[in-house]
Amino acid sequence: MIKYDDNLKIFSSSLINDNSFFSGFGTKLVGDGRKLENILNFFSSNNLTYKKLVIPEQIHSVNIEVFESKIKENLEKISETDGVITKEPGVVLTVVTADCSPIIFSDKKNSIIGISHQGWRGSVKRMVQKMVKKMIEVGGNSESIKVAIGPSIGECCYNIDEERYYEFREEFDGYSDKIFHLRGGKRHLNLALLNYLLLLEKGIKKENIDYFPFCTKCDKNRFFSFRRDKKGKQYGEMFSFIMKS
Ligand SMILES: [Zn+2]
Incomplete structure (x- = not known):
């Protein structure tokens, strides 16, 4: 279940968070990530301690880094990467999004965490x-991997042009009935549902996936939205994170 924490101003998945695993999907109230x-x-004002913060330079790719600390500093940036996986304790993995889908992964049995950013480019x-495959390569198991799909633009607001529609249809023909809808003569895509099906x-396992019910564009009190705010003054991105002790 996805729950909102009034103090931290983040959403988190009860499938993932426990005494050793801590993750969240930030809201607008936490500020521009x-x-x-x-x-x-966010971490200091809530007395949340960690050893290292990892920030990937997101480029809408499907590049995934298996992170291992290389330097002593408590901040490490990774270039040209949209997914990060680690086994190291105390490392906070982050991504930022506004409409794109942030996804958090954990395999508690094998002590692996991961996070990824995917908009339409990553999803198609x-x-x-690829994240699941990489987690398995480093010792994870699909039986024990739990996933939380964070807030993204909903099917209600995500209309796509013909070119993109055909690109998705070619790749995911079997899911057409589920992921595409016609609204006011326009084709809409349900990105979060597609990622769930994938x-x-x-x-x-179905019971190991938490799925976010809101739309970043509709809910302007809690979320930034690229489509709604474009690059205007209101525009920002939410940060999402996971760490383990
Ligand atoms: Zn919407």
Whole structure:
């Protein structure tokens, strides 16, 4: 279940968070995640300690890094990466999104965590499945992997042009009935549902997937939205994170 924490101003998945695993999907109230000071402030003002903060340079790719600390500093940036996986304790993995889908992964049995960012580009290239594959390569098991799909633009607001529609249809023809809808003559895509279906296809159990019910564009009190705010003054991105002790 996805729950809101009034004090921290984040959403989190009860499938993932426990005494040793801590993750969350930040809201607008935490501030623009593209500004490092907002992330640092979130952890310090809530007395949340960690050893290292990892920030990937997101480029809408399907590049995944298996993170191992290389330097002593408590901040490490990774270039050209949209997915990060680690086994190291005390490491906070982060991504920022506004409409794109942030997805958090954990395999508690094998002590692995991961996070990824996927908009339409990452989704059409099955980023979520590449994440599962990589977690298995480093010792994870599809039976024990749990996943939380964070807040993204809903099917209600995500209309796509013909070109993109055909691109998705070609790749995911079997899911057409579920992921596409016609609204006011326009084709809409359900990105979060697509990622959910791709996880099932990859062998992740239904009961091990938490699925976010809201739309970033509709809910302007809690979320930033690229489509709604474009690059205007209101525009920002939410940060999401996971760490383990
Ligand atoms: Zn909407």
